[in-house]
Amino acid sequence: MRKYFLAIAFLSSYVSYAQSPAYKNKRLSPDVRAKDLLARMTLEEKVMQTQCFWAQKAGLLDTLGRFDEAKAGTVLKNGLGEIARLNEKGGPNSDGRHPKEQAELYNNIQRYFIEKTRLGIPVMVHEESLHGQQTQDATNFPVPIALASTWNEALMGDVFTSVAAEVRARGGQQVLAPVVDIVRDPRWGRTEETMGEDPYLISRLSVAQIKAYQGGGVYLGRDKVAATLKHFGIHGQSEGGLNVSPSNIDIRTAREVFFKPFVACIQEAGAMNVMACYNEVFGLPAHINSYLLKDILRKEWGFKGVIVSDYYAVRDVQTLHKVTPSLDEAGVLAINAGVEIETPDPDGFKNLAQAVKSGKVSVKVLDSAVKRILINKFRVGLFDNPYVDVARADTLVGSASKRAVAYRAAQEAMVLLKNDQQVLPLDKNKIKTIAFIGPNADKCLLGGYSGKPRVTISPLQAMKERYGDKIKVLYAEGVTLTDKNNWFADTINLAADNPDKSKIDAAVEIAKQADVVVLFIGGNESMNREGWASNHLGDMPTLELLNGQIELVKAVAATGKPMCAFVNSGPPLSLGPVTAIVPAIMQCWYLGQESGYAMVDALFGDINPSGKLPISFPRTAGHIPAYYNYKPSARRGYNLGFDASSLFAFGHGLSYTNFGYSDLILSEGKIKTNGKTTASVTVTNTGSRAGAEVVQLYIRDDYSSVPRPVMELKGFQKIWLEPGQSQTVHFTIDTSALSFYNKDMKWVVEPGTFTIMAGTASDKTTSVSLTVIP
Incomplete structure (x- = not known):
């Protein structure tokens, strides 16, 4: 009886579908349904x-x-x-x-x-x-x-x-x-x-x-x-x-x-x-x-x-x-x-x-x-x-599980640019008073194309929430960046009367009271943004830290207090003046609603930063273009001793631990133009903390019928290692990694030698040679 009713139900369903237009029949393909509907x-x-x-x-x-x-x-x-x-x-x-x-x-x-x-x-x-x-x-x-x-x-x-x-x-x-x-x-x-x-x-x-x-x-x-x-x-x-x-x-x-x-x-x-x-x-x-x-x-x-x-x-x-x-x-x-x-x-x-x-x-x-x-x-x-x-x-929407993903993303997005003398992470047990200083210390910067999430947290708020009962937290803005911070506003101006000596002096007095100073500098969403109309501009002719921030950094540094800097920005900024003064710098971009928690947790080592730069940091706007995969005739150099290299290279990013690279080898050192080989390199966590490393593979065609970039990224793997742990990482090198458009605009692999490079950044690699034969 049950089979009888199922058969009747199926037949009824079939008849219903047969009588209705084809475009309403979900058993048909989208293409067939669209063709039927279009005809009507x-x-x-x-x-x-x-x-x-x-x-x-x-x-x-x-x-x-x-x-x-x-x-x-x-x-x-x-x-x-x-x-x-x-x-x-x-x-x-x-x-x-x-x-x-x-x-x-x-x-x-x-x-x-x-x-x-x-x-x-x-x-x-x-x-x-x-x-x-x-x-x-x-x-x-x-x-x-x-x-x-x-x-x-x-x-x-x-x-x-x-x-x-x-x-x-x-x-x-x-x-x-x-x-x-x-x-x-x-x-x-x-x-x-x-x-x-x-x-x-x-x-x-x-x-x-x-x-x-x-x-x-x-x-x-x-x-x-x-x-x-x-x-x-x-x-x-x-x-x-x-x-x-x-x-x-x-x-x-x-x-x-x-x-x-x-x-x-x-x-x-x-x-x-x-x-x-x-x-x-x-x-x-x-x-x-x-x-x-x-x-x-x-x-x-x-x-x-x-x-x-x-x-x-x-x-x-x-x-x-x-x-x-x-x-x-x-x-x-x-x-x-x-x-x-x-x-x-x-x-x-x-x-x-x-x-x-x-x-x-x-x-x-x-x-x-x-x-x-x-x-x-x-x-x-x-x-x-x-x-x-x-x-x-x-x-x-905005649930706890989604927040957890947002925090994890913020955690992995931070890039440790510099960490002389291992200033970071700070030892929370040795600090009685800490000063958060800078225009972004008490702001949760979300970036453009952002709405209003259920929760936001600034670094200052997160610091007080996490450690306010154990560490005295001081704060000074130091300088103000813009007259308003509204990505949607048509007209944005730099805040008036900056650098404001009285505000910088107040920040210095705060710094003097602290055991350590954390600077929160960079930009905000209104400074570099989409310029979608002539009355809503967003592009910049400079990448400098604006509105008295360098004066603030110098004044705080003059106190002699231990210090580090967390940088928020949309583009890479010209951080040369800061790197000359501040021993530890974390690039944070705009980390989203959980940014305050992520930055504070990285500050004290609850997070070990693992981010790598997806873009080169030029020394100044005058050094643009700064991208790493340039042609051999580029970057000959500048006169009067000016450095033509990037301040921080593509792929750069430090960790609170150290990673050693060894044994870069090829499974086949000689292949045909349609062949393939495997590059292997062993990475070891030589430090005392667990951490993540992004292993990067680059290739250079040594000589070719048309000029080729000095190096090109062709593979990467992110791995997690405990202290003392090693892992051998493998990359397949085939025609997709070796091909390019020749002088006739044909996609080919040319015979010759190729330099295979692996390392922690585009400017920190070891290499082996690969020969490609006809």
């Missing part, structure tokens, strides 16, 4: 799938911020592709909603699209989630340049698995992340959003991110989101380090350096979206550059996802790049070049229906774009599981 759509319905609402979403809400179905019905009867940042209470960049509040609003909006539009096509919601969702209560993790300093692929997976779950729980299905741009000019205000200067490191870390965001299935899990690679093709080495300025990079460098992470994320991790960059690339704005978007991205690399515009970038074709006086024409140029959805609001795509009717945009181009958009909606489960559990959103 009108021109107007198709065009609306290429549209996004951001500022315009306010027109869908009543005075209390609730969804107003009547208002929506007048403008959204034909559906909508995406809504941007549903978390915002008011207009763009306004305060965020609490998780439960956003989830409820999302369900109400989604119900309208499913139940009130003709075909019931759900709307996609995208969110900013560079290092945690940019909204109220979301867990805030270290900024990407800090996460890259961990050199830990598994940790990246844990972080972005957490981010994806939080975004999805409150009604988001797509994130505008990760940024996989390579930065070669740290004056650029968006440096903190990147993972540094190296294509191999960024590729490995970004592939881990994409897999964490999306998972591995055709249909995404309920806690997964569609990722968006930013910003294709070259964003991080523009003229003068200025955001959106032309990127004057040759095709060889573009392919060998800047494009590498995009290829890896598309071909290895299956990224579902790619966002074009604002810049000119090869002399043409990326958003109307079909060579970039069609020939390279689609035809050559096989990208099958959606190409997304950056915010207002289609409008920029008219207003910034001055290609056409017509906004509609800008839209035509963009969609014909390959852009498929315009963000954040309809501008150039607003009148696409008329462009199709007039023949300026073919039905084939529009259908191709809409089909890809629909496929993504099917893949994230919007047609099959469109709603979220409101109660779950409140308990999952």
Whole structure:
């Protein structure tokens, strides 16, 4: 009898599926479902799938911020592709909603699209989630340049698995992340959003991110989101380090350096979206550059996802790049070049229906774009599981488990730049009075694209909480950096009357009372940031410590008190004057909501720092470019004794223990051009503390038909060792590690000798020679 009822149930289900449209059948592939749905759509319905609402979403809400179905019905009867940042209470960049509040609003909006539009096509919601969702209560993790300093692929997976779950729980299905741009000019205000200067490191870390965001299935899990690679093709080495300025990079460098992470994320991790960059690339704005978007991205690399515009970038074709006086024409140029959805609001795509009717945009181009958009909606489960559990959103977002991941990330992101005489860690049992001095001592700096997490903690607060009953804690700001610290504010100025002698004098008096002084210096989120408009600038012509900080450091040092420095910043700063004075320096970037705990725990050795620099530290802005993988003709040297090397090299990072390297060997010292060998090196913890080391492998092609970099990262492993423990680390060296574009732009391995280097940093390696024969 039971088998009979099961058979009837199955037959009933089959008949139901057979009678309903194919696009509603979740047993079919997203591609088949999208093709079926596309055939049922009108021109107007198709065009609306290429549209996004951001500022315009306010027109869908009543005075209390609730969804107003009547208002929506007048403008959204034909559906909508995406809504941007549903978390915002008011207009763009306004305060965020609490998780439960956003989830409820999302369900109400989604119900309208499913139940009130003709075909019931759900709307996609995208969110900013560079290092945690940019909204109220979301867990805030270290900024990407800090996460890259961990050199830990598994940790990246844990972080972005957490981010994806939080975004999805409150009604988001797509994130505008990760940024996989390579930065070669740290004056650029968006440096903190990147993972540094190296294509191999960024590729490995970004592939881990994409897999964490999306998972591995055709249909995404309920806690997964569609990722968006930013910003294709070259964003991080523009003229003068200025955001959106032309990127004057040759095709060889573009392919060998800047494009590498995009290829890896598309071909290895299956990224579902790619966002074009604002810049000119090869002399043409990326958003109307079909060579970039069609020939390279689609035809050559096989990208099958959606190409997304950056915010207002289609409008920029008219207003910034001055290609056409017509906004509609800008839209035509963009969609014909390959852009498929315009963000954040309809501008150039607003009148696409008329462009199709007039023949300026073919039905084939529009259908191709809409089909890809629909496929993504099917893949994230919007047609099959469109709603979220409101109660779950409140308990999952900002939970204790997410905080634990944020703390672990902050712990591994700190880079010990200098530690003369083993000043760090401090012995908490020998200190009776400690002074925290500097503009960042009592601030929890989160970095750009941050919301308001449930919990934040400054170093001063963490110190008092952890040790206030045992150690007397003194504090002085010393100097003030900016008139306000608001990443969203349009106008930022340096604080007036700095250096303020009276404030520095007060800090000196505090220092005199302490057994040890900890300096908290650097920058804040308002000093180097995204400059998204001419009235909202963010790039800097200098990397110096500003507004009296050097005077403060010198004055405190003159007291003779033992001292160390913790540096917060988005880009690498010119720390030469500080390194000449301060014996121990920790680079902390912006470590997220748990930053205070992490810094204090590192101060006393409860954390043994293991971070490595993902970007070179130039001595001054005049030393830019400073990246390590330069060509042999570069870095000849400067006149009058000025050093051309970096202050701190790519891959540099000390520990509270020591690591020794020995026995670098190759399994085969001679291989063919299609062969492979294994490089092995033994690493020993020669100190007295347990610690982690990032073992780095570099390769140099000694002589080649075109100039090659002096060295390139081709492998790394992070290992944990107890005192006295050794581990042999193995790296496979094959054609992918030895190939390059020859003089004919063919991807080849050339016979010859290669130098294989392994070590603790790019400037601290041992080497062996590899011979490659035809």
